[in-house]
Amino acid sequence: MATLVVSQHPASLARSSHTVEGHLGDTSFYSAELTIDGEPSGAVMGHLETVRLQETESGAEWERVGTVVFQFTPTDTIVVIGAVNYPVGTLHSRDDVPFVRAVVGGTGAHIGARGELWSVRSPDGSFTHTFTLV
Numbered sequence: 001m002a003t004l005v006v007s008q009h010p011a012s013l014a015r016s017s018h019t020v021e022g023h024l025g026d027t028s029f030y031s032a033e034l035t036i037d038g039e040p041s042g043a044v045m046g047h048l049e050t051v052r053l054q055e056t057e058s059g060a061e062w063e064r065v066g067t068v069v070f071q072f073t074p075t076d077t078i079v080v081i082g083a084v085n086y087p088v089g090t091l092h093s094r095d096d097v098p099f100v101r102a103v104v105g106g107t108g109a110h111i112g113a114r115g116e117l118w119s120v121r122s123p124d125g126s127f128t129h130t131f132t133l134v
Helices: none
Strands: 002-008 012-016 027-036 039-056 059-073 076-087 099-107 115-121 127-133
Touching: 039 076, 076 115
Parallel strands: none
Antiparallel strands: 002 027, 002 127, 012 027, 027 039, 039 059, 059 076, 076 099, 099 115, 115 127
């Protein structure tokens, strides 16, 4: 197994129909710069769709499903797919609460990548992403 830790700057929304109230079918598209050990390391790009409202121990949450591409060079990528819960009344996941998604592939140096990605959002909107690749 290999581990890769990547930092993400706060994202820029390219287009979004997500609102604080939220609705089924809302979508957003975003991108952000990446760093590894403080050095610029590419960009992350993705989209999210709101697919259901559920009650959890933490309250009502929207479940959003998305595809994310971590592009380290034009030919070196890791592709991630999964669902993340967002509290109703916010436009982002909970701060300091880790969530996991599946690594489903990659290109170049990461061809055939498989594993999981744990992500944690910081209050400033940045993320720390930890890949475990098998």
